[in-house]
Structure formats: C-alpha cells, structure tokens
Amino acid sequence: MQLASLSGNLLFFSFVAYLVATLIFGGAVKGAKTQESYENNRWGKIAIGITVIGFITHLGYFITRWIASAHAPVSNMFEFITAFAMMLVGAFILLFFIYRTPSLGLFALPLAVVMIGYASMFPRELSPLIPALQTYWLTIHVITAAIGEAILAISAVAGLVFLLKNIDLTKKSKQRFWLESVMFTLILVVGFILSSSTFAIMGYEAKFTYINKSEQTVQIVYNYPPLFGMNEYESLTPDKMTPLAEMPPIVNAKTLTTFVWSVATGIVLYILLRLILRRPIAALFQPFAKKANSEIMDEIGYRSVLIGFPVFTLGALVFAMIWAHEAWSRFWGWDPKEVWALITWLFYAAFLHLRLSRGWEGEKSAWLAVVGFIIIIFNLIVVNLIIAGLHSYA
Amino acid sequence: MSKIKCQCGHENPFGTVLCEKCGRPQTEEAKKSKLVDMRYEGSARRSQTYKRSFVDKIWNFFSSVKVGISIIIAVLATSAIGTIFPQKLFVPATTDSDIFAYYEKHYGFAGTLYYKLGFYDMYNSWWFIILIGMLGTSIIIASVDRFFPLYKSLKKQRTKRHRSFLKKQRIYAEGTVAESNNSLAKAEERLKELRYNVKTEEGALLAEKGRFSRWGPYVNHTGLIIFLFAVLLRSLPGFYVDEQVWLREGETRALPGAPGYYLKNNDFIIETYSKEEDSTFGQAIDRVGTIVKNYQSDVTLYKDAEGGLPGQSDQMEFVKDFSIVVNKPLNFDGFNVYQMDFRLDELKSMTFQLTEKETDKSFGEFTVDLLNPERLYQLNEGAIVELKEFYPDYGGIEDGEPVTKSPIPNNPAFIFKMVTPSKPKGEMSFVAIRQTLETKVNDYKVNFVSAETRDITGLVVRKDRTLYILLLGGIIFMIGVAQGSYWNHRRIWIQKGEGNELVLAGHTNKNWFGLKKELDKVKLYADLPQYEDRHDTEFDKEGKKGDKS
Numbered sequence: 053m054q055l056a057s058l059s060g061n062l063l064f065f066s067f068v069a070y071l072v073a074t075l076i077f078g079g080a081v082k083g084a085k086t087q088e089s090y091e092n093n094r095w096g097k098i099a100i101g102i103t104v105i106g107f108i109t110h111l112g113y114f115i116t117r118w119i120a121s122a123h124a125p126v127s128n129m130f131e132f133i134t135a136f137a138m139m140l141v142g143a144f145i146l147l148f149f150i151y152r153t154p155s156l157g158l159f160a161l162p163l164a165v166v167m168i169g170y171a172s173m174f175p176r177e178l179s180p181l182i183p184a185l186q187t188y189w190l191t192i193h194v195i196t197a198a199i200g201e202a203i204l205a206i207s208a209v210a211g212l213v214f215l216l217k218n219i220d221l222t223k224k225s226k227q228r229f230w231l232e233s234v235m236f237t238l239i240l241v242v243g244f245i246l247s248s249s250t251f252a253i254m255g256y257e258a259k260f261t262y263i264n265k266s267e268q269t270v271q272i273v274y275n276y277p278p279l280f281g282m283n284e285y286e287s288l289t290p291d292k293m294t295p296l297a298e299m300p301p302i303v304n305a306k307t308l309t310t311f312v313w314s315v316a317t318g319i320v321l322y323i324l325l326r327l328i329l330r331r332p333i334a335a336l337f338q339p340f341a342k343k344a345n346s347e348i349m350d351e352i353g354y355r356s357v358l359i360g361f362p363v364f365t366l367g368a369l370v371f372a373m374i375w376a377h378e379a380w381s382r383f384w385g386w387d388p389k390e391v392w393a394l395i396t397w398l399f400y401a402a403f404l405h406l407r408l409s410r411g412w413e414g415e416k417s418a419w420l421a422v423v424g425f426i427i428i429i430f431n432l433i434v435v436n437l438i439i440a441g442l443h444s445y446a
Numbered sequence: 447m448s449k450i451k452c453q454c455g456h457e458n459p460f461g462t463v464l465c466e467k468c469g470r471p472q473t474e475e476a477k478k479s480k481l482v483d484m485r486y487e488g489s490a491r492r493s494q495t496y497k498r499s500f501v502d503k504i505w506n507f508f509s510s511v512k513v514g515i516s517i518i519i520a521v522l523a524t525s526a527i528g529t530i531f532p533q534k535l536f537v538p539a540t541t542d543s544d545i546f547a548y549y550e551k552h553y554g555f556a557g558t559l560y561y562k563l564g565f566y567d568m569y570n571s572w573w574f575i576i577l578i579g580m581l582g583t584s585i586i587i588a589s590v591d592r593f594f595p596l597y598k599s600l601k602k603q604r605t606k607r608h609r610s611f612l613k614k615q616r617i618y619a620e621g622t623v624a625e626s627n628n629s630l631a632k633a634e635e636r637l638k639e640l641r642y643n644v645k646t647e648e649g650a651l652l653a654e655k656g657r658f659s660r661w662g663p664y665v666n667h668t669g670l671i672i673f674l675f676a677v678l679l680r681s682l683p684g685f686y687v688d689e690q691v692w693l694r695e696g697e698t699r700a701l702p703g704a705p706g707y708y709l710k711n712n713d714f715i716i717e718t719y720s721k722e723e724d725s726t727f728g729q730a731i732d733r734v735g736t737i738v739k740n741y742q743s744d745v746t747l748y749k750d751a752e753g754g755l756p757g758q759s760d761q762m763e764f765v766k767d768f769s770i771v772v773n774k775p776l777n778f779d780g781f782n783v784y785q786m787d788f789r790l791d792e793l794k795s796m797t798f799q800l801t802e803k804e805t806d807k808s809f810g811e812f813t814v815d816l817l818n819p820e821r822l823y824q825l826n827e828g829a830i831v832e833l834k835e836f837y838p839d840y841g842g843i844e845d846g847e848p849v850t851k852s853p854i855p856n857n858p859a860f861i862f863k864m865v866t867p868s869k870p871k872g873e874m875s876f877v878a879i880r881q882t883l884e885t886k887v888n889d890y891k892v893n894f895v896s897a898e899t900r901d902i903t904g905l906v907v908r909k910d911r912t913l914y915i916l917l918l919g920g921i922i923f924m925i926g927v928a929q930g931s932y933w934n935h936r937r938i939w940i941q942k943g944e945g946n947e948l949v950l951a952g953h954t955n956k957n958w959f960g961l962k963k964e965l966d967k968v969k970l971y972a973d974l975p976q977y978e979d980r981h982d983t984e985f986d987k988e989g990k991k992g993d994k995s
Contacts, residue, residue: 056726120726151959179730180719183741183772265552302552347981351959358931358956365927370920379773381784381906382688383916386569388529398522402515409485409511435529 069106133171139202196367203360208425211418216341243318461495464488469611482614489595528568617952621975632972649942662930669923787904
C-alpha cells in the first residue's frame with residue numbers, strides 16, 4: 053500500500069508540474085520579441101525543464117503503480133487516461149527538441165492536465181485483472197495504442213495552434229464558430245471535473261433500487277443530486293433529492309444525471325468567462341499562438357500523423373487482432389471499440405491521402421487533425437462508457 | 447500513341463509531363479506553372495493518358511485518389527452507423543421476428559428504423575461488402591497506375607537536369623560564389639557525410655537519399671490487398687471452422703468441426719479474488735463485490751486410434767491433458783479450443799429413498815442419473831422402484847400429459863412405480879421438485895434425499911487457415927507504412943552555370959524541415975548560394991490563410 057500511495061503522490065506532483073510549466077511557457081511565448089528569443093529563451097528552457105521533471109515523476113507513478121499492482125497500469129479508465137496523458141507529454145517533449153516551439157507546450161500541457169483531472173474522476177484504487185486481461189498482450193496492445201494515439205493527438209495540438217494563429221476572430225465566420233466550439237467542449241470537460249469533484253468532496257450519495265432491463269431489482273448509488281431516476285426507482289435515502297423525472301430501462305439515468313450536471317456546470321462556466329472577458333474564449337488564447345510559425349505548426353501536424361499512424365496501426369489494429377484471436381477466438385468481431393479503432397485508422401488514412409494527393413495543407417489539414425483527435429476521444433469515452441461492448445470496463 | 451521527343455533527345459511515353467531524363471516540362475500547363483508538380487515525377491500515367499474506352503473509364507475512376515478517399519469515408523461512415531445500436535450478433539434473439547421485436551422494444555421508433563434499413567447487420571450487408579470490394583479495387587488500380595511510371599522515371603533520371611526543371615522546384619537558389627568548382631567538390635564531400643548517394647556529371651551533382659521510401663505506399667497497399675484476399679478466402683469452405691461445444695464435467699464428446707478428435711471435461715473451475723490472498727486489491731473488491739480471477743476447464747484430448755474404427759469410444763488414443771483458460775486456448779493440429787462460456791450447477795443425479803408412509807420405514811436409497819437414467823432400482827427386502835417416465839425439464843401438463851421443455855435436466859420430474867412385498871402390483875407416484883402427485887392414495891412414497899450437481903463448460907473450436915496469410919498481409923503493411931513514413935526521399939541538385947554561378951534545387955516527398963536543416967549544413971560548409979523556400983512565402987504572409995486550394 054505504501055508503494056500505491058507513493059505512486060499517487062508522484063502523479064499529483066506531475067499534475068502540478070505540468071500546470072506550472074504551462075504558465076511559464078505562456079511567459080516564454082509572450083515575452084519573446086524575436087524568432088531567436090522565441091526558440092531559445094530562458095523561460096522556455098525553465099518550462100521545458102519543469103515539463104521533463106513532471107514527465108519523469110509521471111513515469112515514476114507509472115512504474116510504481118505497475119510494481120504495486122503487478123500488472124501494467126493500463127487496465128481501466130483512470131489508468132489508461134493517465135498513461136495517455138503521459139505519452140502525450142512524452143511526444144511533446146520529443147517534438148519540442150526537434151522544432152523548439154514553446155507554443156506547442158502551451159497547448160499540449162493543459163491538455164495533459166485536463167486529462168489527468170478527468171481520469172481522476174474514475175475509481176483510482178488498484179484493481180485486479182479479470183481473466184480476459186491476464187496476458188502480456190494487455191501491456192503490448194494498450195501501451196502501443198496509447199503511444200500512437202498520443203502522437204496523433206500532438207497533431208491536433210499543432211492544428212489548434214495553427215488555427216488560433218490563422219483564423220480571424222474579429223469577424224464572424226464559420227471557422228470562428230467551430231474554433232470557439234472546440235474551446236467550449238474543453239470547458240465542458242472542465243465543468244465535469246469541477247462538478248464531480250465538488251460533490252465528491254461534499255461526500256454526496258443517494259441510493260436507489262430500480263428495475264433493470266432484465267427485470268431484476270438492483271441497487272445504484274448516485275454521486276450527483278439525482279436529476280433523473282432509473283426505471284421504477286425507489287429511494288433508499290429519502291432525505292436526499294427526489295429525481296425530477298423517471299427514465300425508461302434502456303436509459304442509464306445515472307449517466308444522464310452526471311452528463312447534465314457537467315454540461316450545466318460547463319455552460320455556467322463558459323457564460324461567466326464570456327461575461328468577464330467580453331470576447332470569445334479563443335481570442336484569449338490567440339495572442340499565445342500568434343508567435344508560432346504556421347509553416348512549422350503545419351509540418352508538426354503532418355509529421356506527427358506520419359509518426360503516429362504506423363504506431364497506432366500496430367497497437368490498435370495489429371496487436372489488437374492478435375490478442376482478440378487469443379482471447380476471444382476471433383481476430384475481428386465488430387465490437388464497437390474495434391469498429392471505432394478502424395474508423396480512427398480510416399480517418400487518418402484519408403487525412404494522409406488528402407494531404408499527399410489533394411494538397412490539403414495548412415488550415416484544412418489543421419481542421420482534420422482536430423477532428424481526428426475528437427474521434428480518438430470519442431472512442432475512449434463514449435464507446436467505453438455509453439455504447440455497451442466487450443471493452444466497457446471501469 | 448506517339449512518343450514525345452524532348453529537346454534533350456529523350457523519347458518519352460505519351461502523356462509525360464516532365465521529361466524522364468532532363469526534367470524539361472512537356473506540356474503547356476507544366477511550362478506555365480510557377481512550381482513544378484513533382485508527384486509521380488511528372489510521369490505518364492495510364493489514367494491521365496487514355497480516356498476513351500469503357501475500360502479506360504473504369505480504370506480512371508478507380509485510380510483516382512479522390513474516389514479512393516470517398517470510398518474510405520463511405521466505409522468509415524457506414525461502420526460508424528453500425529455502432530449506434532448493437533448489431534444482430536450481440537442481440538439475444540435468433541429468429542427474425544424476435545430480433546425485430548428486440549430493436550422495437552429497446553429502441554422504439556429509431557430501433558424499428560434501424561432494423562428496417564438493415565443496419566442491424568451492417569457488416570454483412572451487401573452494400574458494405576461492395577464498398578470493401580471497391581476499396582480493394584481502388585487500392586490495386588491506383589497503385590498499379592502510379593507505381594510503374596514512377597519506378598521508370600526514378601530509374602531513368604539523369605544527374606544533369608535542365609535549368610527550367612530546377613527553377614520550378616520549391617527549394618531553389620542561384621548565385622555567384624567565389625569558386626564554383628571548389629564549392630561543388632565540398633558540397634559533394636559534405637553530402638556524402640550526410641549519407642547521400644552522390645552522382646556527378648559535367649559540372650552537375652545529384653545527391654539522393656531514401657528513394658526506397660517512395661515504394662512505401664505500394665508495399666503497404668500490397669499488404670492490404672493480401673489481407674483483404676485472406677478475408678475473402680475465409681468465405682470458402684474448409685478454410686475456416688467455428689463451432690461451439692458444451693461439455694459437462696466428466697463427459698467426453700466428439701469435437702464438432704474436428705473429426706476424429708474427442709475432448710473430455712475433467713473439471714471446470716471458477717476462482718474469484720479474495721481479500722485475504724489479494725490484499726492489494728481490497729478496496730476494489732469492496733467496491734465491486736466479486737471479481738473473477740480465473741475460468742478454467744481441465745480437459746483431456748483423445749483421438750481415434752490408428753487403424754481403429756472412427757467413433758468407437760473404447761478405441762480412443764490419449765493425446766494430452768490441458769488446462770484451457772481465457773487467453774490460453776488448447777492447440778492441436780491447427781485447431782484452437784477456447785474457454786468462452788460456462789453454466790454452473792446443472793443437476794447430475796438425484797438420490798431418493800423409498801419409505802412406508804405410516805411407519806417411516808425405509809427400504810433404502812437409490813440414485814437416478816439424470817442424463818442416462820436406469821429403469822430399475824433394486825432395494826432392500828425385495829422392493830423395486832421402476833422409473834416409468836422421466837421428464838428432464840418438466841414444463842407442466844399439456845393435454846393431460848406431463849411434458850418436458852428440453853432434454854436438459856433443469857427441472858426433473860419422474861413417474862415411479864413402487865413395487866413392495868405388500869403391494870406386489872405396485873403403486874404409481876409422480877415426483878417433481880417440491881411436489882408429489884398420486885392418482886390414488888398410496889401406502890408408500892419416494893422422497894428426495896439429495897442431489898448432485900456439476901458444471902458445464904462452453905468451448906469454441908476454431909480453425910483458421912487464413913491466419914498466416916492475414917498475418918503476412920499485416921506484416922507487409924507495417925513494413926510499407928514504416929518505410930513510407932519514417933524515411934523520406936530527398937534530392938538535391940547543384941549545377942554550374944556561367945562562370946562561377948551555381949544553381950541549387952532541392953526536393954523531398956515529405957519533411958521539408960529536415961531537408962532544409964541538411965541543406966543549411968551543406969551551404970555553410972561549401973559556400974553555396976542562399977536558397978529560398980517558395981512555399982514559405984505563400985504560407986505566412988500577413989492576413990493570408992495557409993491554404994492554396
């Protein structure tokens with residue numbers, strides 16, 4: 053147990069380090085007057101130093117947790133997302149040393165911070181492996197897939213910087229609307245983290261029994277004030293809030309409640325920010341992207357897809373098929389998670405063909421990279437939590 | 447079709463854009479454009495040349511990358527739609543009407559629509575299969591259309607290129623240097639250090655590296671075609687076995703799909719994590735409840751003895767003992783047997799005793815095997831119990847007769863005839879779980895003592911001859927995609943002009959940043975004119991968006 057708590061502390065340290073590094077990268081970008089000072093200024097060096105330290109402690113978290121649980125810590129949502137965040141930071145560090153672009157860090161690190169925050173909303177205790185996961189393919193498949201996805205995610209970060217730099221936010225346009233939508237989505241995630249941790253700190257719990265799809269009576273615990281009740285629910289904690297509406301058996305009212313609370317918190321947060329700033333959220337970040345070189349951002353966006361695509365194919369399709377053949381007796385079974393891995397792969401294949409043959413560079417390429425990341429996240433969150441399938445763990 | 451003769455004397459195939467040898471533009475369009483289009487080296491591609499016949503039109507359709515991308519997007523979209531609701535495969539129903547009812551009940555109108563549109567079996571639908579077929583066709587035709595011309599022009603390229611070719615490269619420089627011969631020699635030296643293959647020809651230099659990366663796309667497309675071919679093969683009989691078998695503990699059965707092989711289930715085991723043994727996971731066990739640690743079938747594999755008659759159980763030959771667990775199938779002769787499912791505690795046998803109602807005097811106990819029940823049971827003092835009728839899965843009385851729902855002993859019921867010294871003609875009694883029925887009032891009764899249960903394991907037998915072909919396709923794809931992604935084809939041309947003038951041009955299929963970095967090193971060492979990246983200037987102008995199309 054000591055090792056497990058050490059592991060948790062290391063992760064917390066990384067979280068803080070990334071947060072601090074983001075701020076310093078911000079200073080590095082803002083303070084740079086020339087191209088030379090943008091690439092090699094003192095603040096930039098300090099920030100990347102802190103990022104590397106954060107990455108090392110993150111790796112420390114990963115290793116100690118691995119030792120404590122005796123299996124690679126990639127077996128549930130918390131473990132996978134924190135590992136994904138670690139790979140993302142690793143990929144950023146690698147690209148930083150090739151291209152020297154503080155702007156990339158300024159956007160990649162907050163993403164890692166949000167991811168760790170999001171991951172922490174899931175159960176964090178060490179959990180044992182169910183029989184299907186007891187194989188070295190868990191380690192090989194999941195880690196390779198996560199590395200591939202993290203590298204692909206960097207292309208979305210580069211794309212975002214490109215878009216923030218090149219889209220005129222002073223005039224109304226489709227581009228401005230969609231860019232602001234991306235920002236809004238990020239704020240919704242923050243809304244989820246905020247609302248979820250607030251109720252967790254308050255220790256909120258409401259218990260119900262309900263009748264499930266197979267017509268059995270089961271218990272459920274809400275950690276949010278229940279806006280929606282499960283099918284034919286009966287409260288076991290009458291002093292807590294009574295649900296406003298009852299849902300049919302196929303709708304998971306608990307998930308719906310969490311979703312609505314998160315979105316509501318996100319919207320309130322967004323409106324507050326807009327009222328305080330009096331301009332689009334994207335405009336707040338634009339000055340930090342302005343210093344970046346569009347050519348280099350486009351290049352990073354393309355290269356990270358080039359580097360990430362083979363790794364993703366290997367991890368998320370080839371290794372996945374080999375494992376599926378070992379565990380489930382077929383290499384492909386049209387399980388939703390499998391299908392979405394294929395969709396991700398097809399999407400990036402289309403990206404590469406569009407770029408090579410149709411000359412989709414710059415802004416179009418940047419939008420594609422952002423959409424690719426949305427597909428990855430969709431596969432990670434929606435497919436795992438909402439669409440039922442073999443991969444629905446955690 | 448006639449050949450095109452270039453000013454340099456080389457004869458190019460019809461449709462060539464850039465002379466294979468010297469690079470001079472051959473079409474009006476190419477002559478006019480500012481930057482030359484270097485894709486496929488401006489070679490004559492069939493699809494760009496012949497556009498008349500029906501075959502040409504089909505060829506041109508599938509060779510278009512635009513069409514290819516459209517097919518990819520179509521496959522992507524249909525796949526995504528297939529995940530909105532569970533596919534037919536995951537629905538616990540077998541008949542069409544039950545499946546329809548399932549979608550209707552669980553997903554309402556949307557579910558009905560999903561069923562009616564055929565989306566419930568998306569991946570076996572004819573349109574999906576046609577899309578995959580089109581994708582395969584597109585991959586083959588588009589690759590053939592490009593590979594051969596590209597291969598030829600890269601093979602034929604000359605070191606010395608025409609100035610008009612160099613001038614239209616994205617990276618270009620011209621200028622007078624102090625000593626052009628010296629610069630050229632130094633450039634050659636530095637480029638070789640950077641692992642370029644350098645060729646020289648009368649004051650001209652061509653440094654090239656990573657040409658093999660140009661073949662990457664064709665290699666990975668070959669891999670994909672092999673993979674799709676293997677998938678196609680699976681639909682042929684004999685390439686693919688997929689059978690399910692349920693084995694009770696102690697039971698031996700012929701393995702379906704694997705003639706001549708028999709499997710005995712010795713024991714089926716389920717283990718769960720316990721807080722004592724797995725204390726690190728205590729919290730998780732508390733939160734979730736039980737977490738399964740292991741599903742395991744201990745089995746023995748037999749096969750027909752050499753020379754023996756097939757199916758003769760006394761002539762089976764022992765092959766091996768094995769513990770099948772999840773992730774560790776039993777392998778033999780190309781077959782795999784997987785742990786897939788189980789049922790716990792099926793009734794195996796029931797023990798009863800015959801007693802006299804009034805005195806509670808027992809004539810002893812007897813045990814009925816529920817799968818192969820015996821008919822007669824000899825008890826003490828000459829008493830006999832005869833099993834007249836047996837209903838393994840008793841489902842009530844229909845038309846005055848008891849019926850069984852299945853041959854599986856889920857709810858056994860019996861009609862016993864009890865023959866005792868005092869009632870030599872016998873008395874009849876109907877015995878089911880928790881009930882006894884008598885037509886007349888009997889003096890004797892059969893009552894339940896105990897039951898024995900056993901587990902059943904659900905195994906899947908698979909043989910897939912296409913696996914190695916699939917794997918080969920996968921490996922070739924990975925090699926090709928790595929080859930094309932992690933290396934790039936870089937070329938640098940340096941040529942002498944008038945006096946001490948030098949002309950420099952550079953091209954790479956990707957990663958221009960890397961090419962420029964290398965060029966900077968060469969320039970510094972060999973005193974070359976400063977190059978210009980014509981792409982930069984159009985990219986980063988204030989107020990202009992970074993897109994040209």
